[in-house]
Amino acid sequence: MNKILSILAVGMVGACSAVSAADIIGTVTYKGAAPAEKTITPILDDPTCGASYNGKAPTTHFYAVGANGEFGDVIVSLKDTTGSTGASAAPAVMDQKACLYTPTILTVQTGQKLIVKNSDPVLHNVHLNPTVAENEKANEASINAAQMPNGADLNYSFVKPEKFLKFQCDVHPWMFAWVTIVDSPYYSQTGADGKFVIKNVPPGKYTIVANHRKAGEKTQDIEVKDASVTINFTFEPK
Ligand SMILES: [Cu+2]
Known part of the structure; x- marks a missing residue:
């Protein structure tokens, strides 16, 4: 040069x-x-x-x-x-397909919408196990929710960071997924x-x-x- x-x-x-x-x-x-x-x-x-x-x-x-x-x-x-952009981010999606969650590991930001779908012809029951009280409170309405075959989507949103928040299905005891919540777009x-x-x-x-x-x-x-x-x-x- x-x-x-x-x-x-x-x-x-x-x-x-x-x-x-x-x-x-x-x-x-x-x-x-x-x-x-x-x-x-x-x-x-x-x-x-x-x-x-x-x-x-x-x-x-x-x-x-x-x-x-x-x-x-x-x-x-x-x-x-900090500085979550979750409120304006595209929703994250978790599906129940062939009686498994997909994906099983997912990351969302605080304030971001998480949609849980049921693509199966069977009843699932989505049961969240937050360890952070604020996340439990924010999702009270659907924290343990039955979802009919090909039923309406369930929507969640979290307010505090949390590692590997466990989702499970009470109908199918092998079904687990873990959602990590972060507080910034730097992930x-x-x-x-x-x-x-x-x-x-x-x-x-x-x-x-x-x-x-x-x-x-x-x-x-x-x-x-x-x-x-x-x-x-x-x-x-x-
Ligand atoms: Cu199930």
Whole structure:
């Protein structure tokens, strides 16, 4: 780069940095053999639920680990951040399909709408188990709600952060899902590729937290300046 170009480049970076925010990107890896999943055998005893499985019971998916250790269903967030944009965010959706929740791990912001659907031709009973009193109160009306076959959607919204709030079905004792509530838009949940992106983070120093329901929690310190930052997490068998 010649001198004029480099001065221009520095000038442009300088001009942008005053207003820019950056993304935090990374990959979460599980190193080693994940614990074996459990086979949900009772699902076959229910004629309607069992019909979806042709005699082969599904398993739990507590550890979503890919061939190269890509670790899914890990929630990565910036600790102690606020400024939830949940009220204006698109609703999150959880479905009940073939007598399982899908997804089983979900993250929403405070104030964001969560819609629970029933796509099955069977009755489900959605039963929430909040550990935070404010979240219990905010959802009193539907905290233990029957949902008819292909019945009307149930709607929820949470007011305080909470980790892995348990949803269960009282009709089908194998049905569980866990919803994590965060208080800012600075979060991401890893997909099957183990990757996460936390977008538009204002410059500053943060503690970044990776949470997995079974594998636990890991934290790292991170500083965001005016460019994207990469940070990775590795979990191992306990
Ligand atoms: Cu059910």
